[in-house]
Amino acid sequence: MSATSGATISRGCRLEIEGLAKNYGDVAAISDVTLTVPPGALITLLGPSGCGKTTLMRSIAGFVSPDRGRIALDGRDLLALPPERRSTAMLFQNYSLFPHMTVAANVGFGLRMHGVRRAEAEPRIAEALRLTRIAELADRHPGQLSGGQQQRVALARALVTRPDILLLDEPFGALDQSLREEVQIELRKLQQSLGITTLVVTHDQLEALTLSDLVAVMNAGRIEQIGPPIEIYDRPNTAFVAKFMGVENLVPVRLGARDGDRMRVAAGSLEALVRLHTTAGVVDSAILAVRADAVEIASPGEPGTVAARIAFATNRGSSALYEVTTDDGQNLQASEDRRGGTLRALGSRVGVRLRGEACCLVTG
Amino acid sequence: MPLRPYLLLLPAIAAFSLFAAAFVTFMVVSFQTATPGTVLTHGPATFANYSAVIASPLARSTALATLRLAGLMTLLTALLGYPLAYVLARSTSRLLRRLVLFGLIVTFLSGGVTRAYAWLIILGNRGLLNQMLVALGLPTVRLAYNETGVVIGVVHFLLPFFVLTLLAALKNIPLSLEESARNLGASRWRVFWHVVLPLSIPGLVSAASLSFAGALSAFLFPELLGGGRVHMASNVIFETILTDFNLPRVAAMAALFLVLALAALALLGSLERRTAKLWAGATR
Numbered sequence: 122m123s124a125t126s127g128a129t130i131s132r133g134c135r136l137e138i139e140g141l142a143k144n145y146g147d148v149a150a151i152s153d154v155t156l157t158v159p160p161g162a163l164i165t166l167l168g169p170s171g172c173g174k175t176t177l178m179r180s181i182a183g184f185v186s187p188d189r190g191r192i193a194l195d196g197r198d199l200l201a202l203p204p205e206r207r208s209t210a211m212l213f214q215n216y217s218l219f220p221h222m223t224v225a226a227n228v229g230f231g232l233r234m235h236g237v238r239r240a241e242a243e244p245r246i247a248e249a250l251r252l253t254r255i256a257e258l259a260d261r262h263p264g265q266l267s268g269g270q271q272q273r274v275a276l277a278r279a280l281v282t283r284p285d286i287l288l289l290d291e292p293f294g295a296l297d298q299s300l301r302e303e304v305q306i307e308l309r310k311l312q313q314s315l316g317i318t319t320l321v322v323t324h325d326q327l328e329a330l331t332l333s334d335l336v337a338v339m340n341a342g343r344i345e346q347i348g349p350p351i352e353i354y355d356r357p358n359t360a361f362v363a364k365f366m367g368v369e370n371l372v373p374v375r376l377g378a379r380d381g382d383r384m385r386v387a388a389g390s391l392e393a394l395v396r397l398h399t400t401a402g403v404v405d406s407a408i409l410a411v412r413a414d415a416v417e418i419a420s421p422g423e424p425g426t427v428a429a430r431i432a433f434a435t436n437r438g439s440s441a442l443y444e445v446t447t448d449d450g451q452n453l454q455a456s457e458d459r460r461g462g463t464l465r466a467l468g469s470r471v472g473v474r475l476r477g478e479a480c481c482l483v484t485g
Numbered sequence: 486m487p488l489r490p491y492l493l494l495l496p497a498i499a500a501f502s503l504f505a506a507a508f509v510t511f512m513v514v515s516f517q518t519a520t521p522g523t524v525l526t527h528g529p530a531t532f533a534n535y536s537a538v539i540a541s542p543l544a545r546s547t548a549l550a551t552l553r554l555a556g557l558m559t560l561l562t563a564l565l566g567y568p569l570a571y572v573l574a575r576s577t578s579r580l581l582r583r584l585v586l587f588g589l590i591v592t593f594l595s596g597g598v599t600r601a602y603a604w605l606i607i608l609g610n611r612g613l614l615n616q617m618l619v620a621l622g623l624p625t626v627r628l629a630y631n632e633t634g635v636v637i638g639v640v641h642f643l644l645p646f647f648v649l650t651l652l653a654a655l656k657n658i659p660l661s662l663e664e665s666a667r668n669l670g671a672s673r674w675r676v677f678w679h680v681v682l683p684l685s686i687p688g689l690v691s692a693a694s695l696s697f698a699g700a701l702s703a704f705l706f707p708e709l710l711g712g713g714r715v716h717m718a719s720n721v722i723f724e725t726i727l728t729d730f731n732l733p734r735v736a737a738m739a740a741l742f743l744v745l746a747l748a749a750l751a752l753l754g755s756l757e758r759r760t761a762k763l764w765a766g767a768t769r
Contacts, residue, residue, distance in 0.1 A: 184664055204667040217665035221683050230679075231669035282669065 133161030133318045134194045134285040136181075141190030143176055150176040152342045154190070158335065161316040163309070165329040165350075167365070168339035174322045177339075178288050181320065182211045194285045205234070210284035214291045216275040218263035224274050225250070225259040231282035249281040252311065268295050269304065276308070280315070287312070287319040293328060305331050326366055330354060338362045356398045360483050363410035369454040370411040371483075386482070389449040390427045393477035408483050413442060415479035416455035418465070419472040426472025429453075434464045441465070445473055515736035526733050534737035543721065544738055548745055551718040554632065555700035555749075558639045562696045563689070565640065566647040570692075571681075573648065574655035593645040601709040604638050605629055608710075630712025638706035643696040650695055654688020655681070690757035694750055701746045718742045 136158040143150045151173040158164045166174035179185040181192055183204030192199045199207050210231075218227050228249055232242040250256045253273040263271055272292070279287060292308070293301045309332050312319050323329055329336045330350045337347040338361075346358045357363035360371050377385035382397050386409055395409065419426045432452070433444035441464050443455045455473065465471070515534055517526040538544045569585055576582050592600070607613045608628035615625040628634055658681060666676040704719035711720070722742070725735050 182664075182668055184667075203672075204664070205670050205672055209668065211665070211668045213661045213665055215659070215661060217659065217661040219662060219666075219680060230666070230671075234666075234670035234675060278669070 133159075133316045135160050135196075136164075136286055136318055136320070137191070137193045137196075138177075138181075139191040139193075141177070141180060141187050141192065143173075143180065143185060143187045149342045151180075151187070154342075154344055156337060156344060156347060158318055158320065160195075161313075161318055162334040163312055163319040163321065163332055164335040164337060165321045165323055165333040166337050166339055167323055167326060167329040168345075169324060169365070172339040173342040174339050175290065178211070178290060178320060178322050181207075181286070182209050182288055183207050208282075208285040209288055210279035210282055210286070211288040212272075212275050212279050212290060212292055214294060216263075216271045216295075218271055218274055218278075220263050222262075223259065224255065224261050224263070224266070227263065227274055228278045228281050231278060235282065245281055249277040252280065253277040269300055272296070272304070276311075280317075285318070287317050289319065289321045291323055292321065293323075293325075301328075302331070308332070338365055340365075356481050357410055357483055360408050360410070360485050363408075363481070363483050367412075368410045369413040370409075370416070372409045372411055372451070372453070374407050374409045374482075376407050383477075384482070389451050390447060391451060391473075391475060393475040393480055395477045395480045395482055397482065408485055409475075410481045410483045411453070411475060412479065413454045413456035414440075415476045416445070416453050417474050417476055418443065418445065418455055418457050419474065421470040421472050423472045426474045429471055429473045431465050431467055431469050431471060434467060436464060445471065447473065511736045512740060514733050515740050517733050519731045519733050524730075524732065534733045535741065537734060538738045538741055543716075544741070547716050547718055547721045548742065550716055551701060551742070552745070552749065554636065554639075554715075554717060555697055555703075558636055558643065558700040558703075559693050559697045561636065561640045562643045562647045562700075563693055566644055566651060566692070566696075567689070569644070570648045570651040570655055573652050575660070589645040589648055592641060597642065597705045598709070600641070601638060601706055604634065604641070604710060608634050608637065629710055630714065632711070632715050634710040634712075635703075635707045635715045635717075638710045639700055639703050642703075642706065643699050646699060647692045647696045650692035651685065651688050654685050654691070657688075658684050686760055687757060690753060690760075694753050697753065698746065698750060701742075701749070718746075 136156075138154055138156050141154040142152050154173075154177060156164075166177060168174050176185055180187050181199065183199070183202065187200065194208070199209075219230065222230070225246055229242055229246045232245060237245070246259075247256065250259055253276050255270060255273045255277065258266065258270060258274070263274065266274065272295075293305060296304060305328060321329075321332060333350050335347060336350050336353045338345045338353060340361050346353060346362045353362065354366055357366055357368065363371060372388045372391075374386040374388045377387055377392075379385075379397075380394070383394050384397055385392065385394050386407065387393075388409065393409070417426075421428060427447050427449075429445045429447040431443050432446045435442050436459075437456065439459060440456045441459050443457065443465065445453050445455050447453070453473065514526050516530040516532070517528055518531060518533070519526055569589070572585055573582055605612065609615070610625070610627065610629065612629065614628065618625050628637070662680055662684070663676050666680045667673070671679060702719055703717055704723065707715045707717045707720045708723075711717075722735055722739050725738065726732070729735070
């Protein structure tokens with residue numbers, strides 16, 4: 122991405138949401154959501170459809186009126202303002218470009234609505250088109266553009282008004298897989314260079330991990346866990362978050378002796394020494410979140426392993442994914458680097474052990 | 486060339502030919518001469534009927550009055566109908582949408598004669614409205630047996646056609662475009678002016694053309710609510726048949742009114758293309 126001149130750089134704003142709730146009839150779309158996004162950060166709302174992430178974003182933009190709670194940007198209350206007086210810029214899922222206007226007119230629309238004079242507007246439009254690398258499309262109509270180009274126009278149109286916060290609703294959902302990753306990285310660079318506080322709604326965990334400073338995993342109208350992407354990936358708090366972040370095995374375990382910040386846990390004959398990340402919470406029901414790559418496959422009878430056999434095998438590129446069944450009936454998914462070799466044979470005897478430092482205790 | 490598709494078209498062609506035959510007959514008659522004392526006509530072909538109609542002050546004043554009234558009726562229908570169509574397309578209140586739709590459908594399904602007499606009961610010189618004005622000690626107004634009454638009756642008749650045609654067009658405008666415009670700082674009114682209205686122009690022109698065609702051919706309401714004072718094309722054609730008994734002359738008059746109506750509608754169509762271009766330019 123090209124260097125930015127001072128003109129479009131936005132000061133980042135702090136977003137604060139407190140106790141936000143919205144019901145539709147008897148159904149709670151969001152209940153008691155509280156979160157703070159520091160200036161210039163990118164936060165992703167991650168969750169399955171119907172988890173309330175879109176309702177939360179639309180509340181910030183002003184298209185949903187919450188029943189309770191507070192939304193503030195740099196301490197200024199937003200909820201009292203109609204959508205057009207909030208300094209938010211939303212990128213709609215289908216881009217929502219005005220079909221009867223040229224690209225330049227689309228990008229200039231927000232400036233016109235804010236009463237910016239033409240002499241000032243034109244360089245700002247040109248700057249936004251240059252930042253999103255679509256200067257050559259200025260005179261086209263949206264109907265003549267590809268999906269990727271339309272998205273750039275929508276982004277230019279959103280950025281040109283210098284919003285306090287950028288809201289992106291499933292921004293990459295309509296793009297080809299190959300284009301998606303490239304655009305994600307480009308968007309992240311642009312967002313960082315502009316320093317604009319950004320909120321992204323997505324159901325794609327990989328997208329959330331790629332883009333974010335903060336990830337908020339939502340479930341049934343609540344924030345289940347919020348934190349930096351690496352923390353969410355490595356140390357999920359609940360079984361829901363673990364599953365949503367792609368953890369293959371959720372194993373109910375018995376809690377054993379505690380040793381400082383570690384605890385011995387067991388599921389049947391399988392045992393592991395795992396690190397406790399939180400002191401509270403994981404007492405009553407305990408589930409061990411085990412990624413497939415934390416299940417180690419060894420030779421049968423090797424000390425410290427549990428006897429098992431290969432129940433299913435499939436190829437995942439450079440690694441192989443197995444389903445192993447221990448002799449006391451525990452099913453686990455395990456992945457292993459193929460090292461250029463072939464897959465292990467179905468039914469062959471192996472020994473398995475859990476790499477405790479890569480496992481994580483979660484609540485149910 | 487396979488014959489089968491054309492065989493399947495036969496019933497449609499037969500039905501269409503029957504309608505077309507009526508038009509052809511009346512076009513042919515318009516170039517003939519009436520045999521005095523009979524309903525018969527005879528040749529040879531002549532333009533005499535056309536030149537007589539064009540020279541007649543009655544035909545000219547009728548043409549002007551018809552165009553003026555139909556234009557006024559269409560304008561009023563659009564002004565009343567656009568908000569109704571917008572409410573139907575966008576209101577989140579189901580009750581409100583149902584009330585509006587119910588009102589329109591009742592109008593749509595009730596007979597014209599019934600409605601004309603209902604309007605007489607309301608608008609008549611001693612009608613409900615004037616009785617109310619008298620009761621309030623206010624002067625009465627003449628709303629029936631004049632142009633006002635006819636305009637009210639015809640606008641009411643046209644409203645469902647206009648609203649339902651425009652509704653389809655408005656529903657095709659994605660709501661997210663309106664939200665997007667508001668998000669970019671446009672008030673509700675400016676969203677309407679810069680986004681909804683320009684995008685609805687094709688639908689608006691279709692709805693207005695339909696209404697204009699309906700207004701041009703109005704017969705019942707001018708006849709019943711006009712009190713013999715409102716001369717629109719259909720009524721004048723009807724009266725001329727009864728008084729002159731000159732079929733070729735009347736056929737020529739009808740043909741000329743038809744040409745005029747088609748020309749007016751074509752003008753409306755070309756207006757659509759021009760407005761769309763103008764708007765695209767204005768919103769640059």
